[in-house]
Amino acid sequence: MEVDAVPKTADALPPMPVSVQPFLHQQRAYRFTLGLFDVAASEVHSRGAALLMEMGTGKSLTAIAVSGTMYRLNQVRRLLIVSPLSITGVWAEEFEKFAAFPYTLSVLEGSSDKKRKTLRSFCGEGLKVLVINYESAWRLEKDLAAWKPDMVICDEGHKIKTHNTSVSKAMHKMGAVAKYRMLLTGTPVTNRAIDIFSQYKFLNPGVFGSSFYAFRSKYFFMTGYGQHTPVMKESMEEAFTRRMHSIAFRATKAECLDLPETTDIVRKVTLEPTAMKIYQNLVEQSYAELVSGEEVTAPNVLTRLLRLSQLTGGFLGNDATEAVEAVSTAKLAMLEDIVDASVQENQKIVVIARFVPEIDAIRKMLDRKGIHFSLIMGGVKDRDGQVRQFQNDPAVQVFIGQIATAGMGLTLTAASTMVFYSLDYSMSNYEQCRARIHRAGQKFPCTYIHLIAKGTVDGKVMQALKNKANLARTLIDDWRKGNNPFEE
Numbered sequence: 001m002e003v004d005a006v007p008k009t010a011d012a013l014p015p016m017p018v019s020v021q022p023f024l025h026q027q028r029a030y031r032f033t034l035g036l037f038d039v040a041a042s043e044v045h046s047r048g049a050a051l052l053m054e055m056g057t058g059k060s061l062t063a064i065a066v067s068g069t070m071y072r073l074n075q076v077r078r079l080l081i082v083s084p085l086s087i088t089g090v091w092a093e094e095f096e097k098f099a100a101f102p103y104t105l106s107v108l109e110g111s112s113d114k115k116r117k118t119l120r121s122f123c124g125e126g127l128k129v130l131v132i133n134y135e136s137a138w139r140l141e142k143d144l145a146a147w148k149p150d151m152v153i154c155d156e157g158h159k160i161k162t163h164n165t166s167v168s169k170a171m172h173k174m175g176a177v178a179k180y181r182m183l184l185t186g187t188p189v190t191n192r193a194i195d196i197f198s199q200y201k202f203l204n205p206g207v208f209g210s211s212f213y214a215f216r217s218k219y220f221f222m223t224g225y226g227q228h229t230p231v232m233k234e235s236m237e238e239a240f241t242r243r244m245h246s247i248a249f250r251a252t253k254a255e256c257l258d259l260p261e262t263t264d265i266v267r268k269v270t271l272e273p274t275a276m277k278i279y280q281n282l283v284e285q286s287y288a289e290l291v292s293g294e295e296v297t298a299p300n301v302l303t304r305l306l307r308l309s310q311l312t313g314g315f316l317g318n319d320a321t322e323a324v325e326a327v328s329t330a331k332l333a334m335l336e337d338i339v340d341a342s343v344q345e346n347q348k349i350v351v352i353a354r355f356v357p358e359i360d361a362i363r364k365m366l367d368r369k370g371i372h373f374s375l376i377m378g379g380v381k382d383r384d385g386q387v388r389q390f391q392n393d394p395a396v397q398v399f400i401g402q403i404a405t406a407g408m409g410l411t412l413t414a415a416s417t418m419v420f421y422s423l424d425y426s427m428s429n430y431e432q433c434r435a436r437i438h439r440a441g442q443k444f445p446c447t448y449i450h451l452i453a454k455g456t457v458d459g460k461v462m463q464a465l466k467n468k469a470n471l472a473r474t475l476i477d478d479w480r481k482g483n484n485p486f487e488e
Contacts, residue, residue: 013040017068017101018061023258029053029062029249034069036247037180048181048203050157050248052188054345055338055417056263056447057251059184060094063153066182068101071127076150076180078128082171083155085133086334089270091155095129102126108136116143134159138170150179154202156337157183158344163198163212175202186345188244194220194230196244207243253416259445262438266462267334268454271312275328279311279456283486296479298472302425305457305475308486312453313422315357324357331421331451332361336369338419338449343371343397348390348414350399352406352433353421362400362421376410377402383410390414407432416444421451423461425471459488 016022016030033049035042049066053059070076081091088107095105104124108115108131115136122130130147137144152174154160160168175181181203188199197215200208208215216222219240220230232240253259271279286304290296310317314328335351342349353359359377366373374390376383377400390399391414399412403422407429418437423430438446452458464471475485 014069014072016065017072018065018098019100020061020098022061022065023058023256025053025251025256025258026058026062026065029059029251030065030069032249033062033066033182037066037070037075039069039073044246046204046206046247047179048175048183048200048247050183050185050188050199050203051251052185052248053251054186054253054347055341056253056265056445057256057259059251060091060155061098063182063184064095064098067127067129067151067153068099068103070151070180071101071103076127078147078149079130079151079153080144080147080149080174080178081129081131081153081155082134082137082174083131084159084337084340085135086269086330086337087155087267088131088133090267091129091131093268103129105129105131108132108140112136112139115140119143119147122147134167134171137174138166141170141173144174145177148177149174152178152181154181154183154199156341157185157188157199157202158195158341160198160202161188161195163201168198168202171202172198176205186341186347188248192230193232193240196240200244200247204247207247253444256445262434262446262448265447265449267338267449267451269330269334269451271328271330271453271456275311275314275330276455278316278327279308282308282311282316283484286486287484290479290485296476298476301475301479301485302472305425305471305486308457309422309461310355310357312456312458313353313355313358314361315355326357326361329361331358331453332365334451335362335419335421336365339366339369339371339398342417347417348397348399350401350412350415350418350437351421352401352403352418354403354424355422356402358422359400359402366398366400371398372396373398373400375400376406378405380405387411401433401436403429403433407436410436411439411441412436413439413441413443416442417447417449419449419451423450423458423465425461425464427465427468430465455488457486457488 029051034040036046036049038045051059067079092105092107103126106122108118160171183199183203188196197208197212219236220232223229223231315324316327317324372395374386374396376386387410390396403424415437452462464474478485
């Protein structure tokens with residue numbers, strides 16, 4: 001069926017091709033985007049659409065539905081998704097979970113030569129979907145252009161806010177040749193309104209033009225020392241806002257009254273090959289120790305599990321010296337992207353971790369980025385001051401808590417998103433931590449993001465907590481059945 005055969009009324013829109021019941025705001029975003037794409041009735045038409053939807057409101061599901069409908073209408077056969085490195089794999093999971101239409105998806109990984117080889121040999125049934133990270137996208141720009149994607153999705157679009165970087169220039173070129181473009185982010189305006197230009201140049205240069213300097217001259221005064229600080233002209237504020245929202249659908253948690261009170265998200269992390277090899281060796285060693293032991297008890301099972309859990313967070317302990325060795329940054333990289341998105345949306349976030357080396361690594365990452373944070377862990381005495389700072393100071397955007405010490409008596413309702421970087425084995429600790437943001441005074445639905453290393457005990461720990469099961473008993477039962485209790 002061709003686009004021109006589709007009646008352009010809201011009632012005649014094809015249903016969202018997803019396997020779950022979408023929320024009302026997702027349906028509205030879907031209808032808005034298809035209106036821009038000239039599939040539904042709309043006063044504005046554009047080959048580019050921005051989904052300015054806050055974390056937890058489901059912009060990826062909406063984008064999947066739009067791409068599926070455009071595929072069914074024979075308008076999009078090849079879809080390119082460009083995202084931050086740590087979440088390229090999330091798109092494979094999201095398509096598997098939500099897409100109710102035929103597709104073949106490949107995440108481009110490995111060396112540039114390996115990515116090119118995958119690209120050249122890529123084939124399959126249905127909508128062909130390629131996912132690649134931003135850094136690789138600009139390095140493989142010519143190869144991706146030769147693949148001729150019909151639609152390009154720019155995920156976490158604030159990554160291209162600076163107009164003259166190599167990544168941004170590559171996305172501008174890809175946007176110019178693709179028939180349809182989508183940009184997904186909580187908000188395109190981060191620290192400065194001038195950041196909008198690059199993102200909209202990718203989406204639709206007709207909105208703000210193709211020349212950064214003409215755009216800047218039209219909408220901003222340059223002030224400050226050396227005239228490097230852009231300040232929006234008061235006379236242009238209304239026109240700027242109107243143009244920005246002409247091709248953008250905005251959704252905030254505060255506005256999405258249909259969201260559930262709490263939402264749990266699992267983000268699967270792929271450990272580096274070297275880290276995974278160390279992990280697998282440790283699994284074999286732990287199993288061998290159990291085999292040679294006299295009795296399999298809860299304490300000795302959990303003791304061996306402890307080292308495996310430490311490793312999935314990036315660190316390997318040395319029993320002889322009590323020193324720890326950093327062996328992976330996979331979880332930290334994913335957390336960094338989550339924090340970046342939260343900061344860009346001007347939202348506060350709580351990060352919960354179990355081990356001290358993990359907390360130290362998180363602190364260093366935030367310090368490097370200039371992000372202010374509060375912290376409660378063993379040894380921190382001014383707990384009330386740390387909480388007060390997070391709750392009341394707009395400059396403090398992240399709260400770091402150690403799961404064993406930050407679960408009781410704290411109110412952290414300034415945030416509605418909590419990331420579990422790692423978990424301990426206590427159901428009580430887990431539920432107490434969750435309650436820090438979901439309590440009296442919370443105005444928004446709460447989102448819980450769990451970072452789970454693929455193919456590791458992280459999955460077993462998460463499943464046990466979800467099912468309110470005794471983890472030690474579960475592992476011992478695995479052992480008695482003849483299974484390795486430390487394998488997923």
